Amino acid sequence: MSQVSEATVDSVANTGDALPHADVMRVISGVVLCILLGALDQTVVIPAVPAIAGDLGGFGQLSWIIAAYLICSTVSTPVYGKLSDTYGRRRLLMSCIAIFMATSALCALAQSIHQLIWFRALQGLGGGGLMALAQAAIADVAPPRERGRYQGYLSAVWAIASISGPLVGGFVAEQWSWRWIFWINLPLGALAIWACSRGLRNIKTHANGHKARIDLVGMLLLAGTISTVLLALGWGGREYPWLSFEVVGMLAVGGVLATLLMAQEKRARDPVLPPPVFANPTYVSSVLVSTLMAVVLFVCLFSIPLYAQLLRDASAAESGLYVAPFMLSNVSGNLLGSMYARRKGTIRGALRIATALSCFGLALSALMPAGAPVWMTVGAMVITGPGVGVCLLGTIMSAQNAVPSKNIGAGTGALLVLRSVGGASGSTLAGALVASGLAVASGAMAASHISANFELLYGITAVICAAAFIVTLRMPNTPLRSQISSVSLGE
Structure with missing residues (x-):
């Protein structure tokens, strides 16, 4: 198979027209393995935590195996976006995969829980x-206008990885060793580097008209802001009370x-988050809806398995199956959002319908009696899932459409980092409420x-x-562009 032709890329650069579908798919093939690596590594480790504890000890610090990766990957996301x-x-992208x-190899070779935590933090710097x-x-x-068609492929891979990750992690840890969870990243990473080198060889982003200056102060302040907020969300209700000094x-x-x-970004020449x-x-409306719906997504991902285990007497393996319908309906939302955008040339209407649909599904879950049939509880989540999928895909399309080509990386990174903060907030909210229920539950009233x-x-x-629906009511109905202006011949 040939790579993206120089003539085609040069034509796109001069006219702003979209690449042919076949050429775009070669680019997609170069990045889809990156999505697989990032998504799989966030979930595959969770079921292996007991095995890691048995091997390395340090039961009280096991949560940091997950938290260290999450914090560092979240901190580095907007920095990579700006630098790109x-x-x-x-x-x-190839540097991220190499890191x-x-x-991953260092994690597999870790000889103590402290080493593993530090190596997971470094792994997050690459995964971000x-x-x-x-x-x-x-x-x-x-x-x-066409972007959702291709981003839907990435969303589908992310959903599949999220569902299969815990199953793969549990199987590998049980049949072989938890260390193989990290060793398996090496052949996958090598394949991803090859695919990126091939698929992105002749594609590069819009070049700024002046010599770039790295906003090091802004990057450090951004890293500090995100780290402290995520640590507070992780500590609240678990390590310390919410109103504690810490x-x-x-x-x-x-x-x-x-x-x-904010003060630094206003005076920086090349700000990491351009004001x-x-x-x-x-863009602001897209970021707000994205962040709020990320809270919804992670509340569902965190609570559905616990609901199955605590109220339906499902095993750990069976509880994972309860999540599958929600994730599959989420992917269907990606596809529906993409179809709406291509047909209507805008995405605001789809976001309004999606947020209203998810609100309805969650209201059904809230009003459902404890003894309701399984099909009703699963059905409520299947109603919720498509709305979440439309919003997570549609807000990226809308945000990228709203920013100039020279800031697409920074704009995308900022949206994703705030989405990560929303996800952490959703997990914290779900964990706090479920834990408080378990704390007072006893006997027949449990x-x-x-x-x-x-x-x-x-x-x-x-x-x-x-609240997300209300934001969409105030959101401008910006038409989605049918042309691109950020592709040029080069590396």
């Missing part, structure tokens, strides 16, 4: 660029750093206490969906 606007997607592979750069690469070769203090430090970050991007009402807390959780999440 200057230095190109291909070079940085990811090297640190996989999703952001893959999404930005699609924006380089497909116009916004949690409140971390949130206060995060607020101070965020204020300093003009956040002055665009379409099930009713737990059921009441699940009802409260889904009720709160329905309100969050309603």
Whole structure:
């Protein structure tokens, strides 16, 4: 198979027309393995945690195996996005994969829990660029109106990895060793590097008209802001009470750093988060809806297995099957959102329908009695899933459409990092409410206490969906462009 032809790319650069479908698919083949690596590694480790504890000890620090990766990957996401606007997607994406592979090997060789935590943090620095750069690469070769068609492929891979990750991790840890969970990243990473080199060889992003200056101060302030907020969300209700000095203090430090970050970005020549991007009402609305629906997504992902185990007496393996219908309906939402965008040339209407649909599904879950049949509980989540899928795909399309080509990487990275913060908030909300139900549950009234807390959780999440719907009512109905302007001949 031939790679993207120089003549084709040069034609696109001069006319702004979209690449042929076959050429775009070669680019997609170059980034889809990156999505697989990033998504799989976030879930495959979870079922192996007991085996890791038995081998390395340190039961009290096991949560940091997940948290260290999450924090570092979230912190690095917008930085990679900004740097890729200057230095190109291909070079940085291949560097991210190489870092990811090297640190995967270190994780497999870890001899203590502390080593594994540090190596997982370093692995997150590589993993943080996989999703952001893959999404930005699609924006380089497909116009916004057609972009959902291709981003839907990535969303499908992410959903499949999210479902299969816990199954693969549990099987590998049980049949072989937890270390193979990390060793398997090496052949997958090598294949991803080859695919990226082939698929992105002649595609690069719009070049800025002046010599780039790295906003190091902004990057450090951004990293500090995200880290403190995520640590506070992780500690609250688990390590420390929500109103404790530690949690409140971390949130206060995060607020101070965020204020300093805004001041720095206003005066920086090449800000990591360009202020003009956040002055665009379409972009801001897209980011708000994306963040709120990320809360909904992670509430569902966290709560559905626990609901199955605590109220349906399902085993750990069976509880994973309860998530599958929700994730599959989520993927269907990606496809529906893509079809709507291509037909209507805008995405606001789809976001309004999607947020209303998810709100309705969660309201059904909140009002459902404890003894309701399984098909009813699963059905409510199947109603919720498509709306979440439409929003997560549609907000990326809308946000990238709203920013100039030179800021696509930075804009995409900012949206994804705030989406990660929303996801962490959703997991924290679900964990806190479920844990409080378990704390007071005892005897014959245990099930009713737990059921009441699940009802409260889904009720709160329905309100969050309603807030997202209100944002879409104020969102400008910006037409999706049918041309691209960020592709040029080069590396």
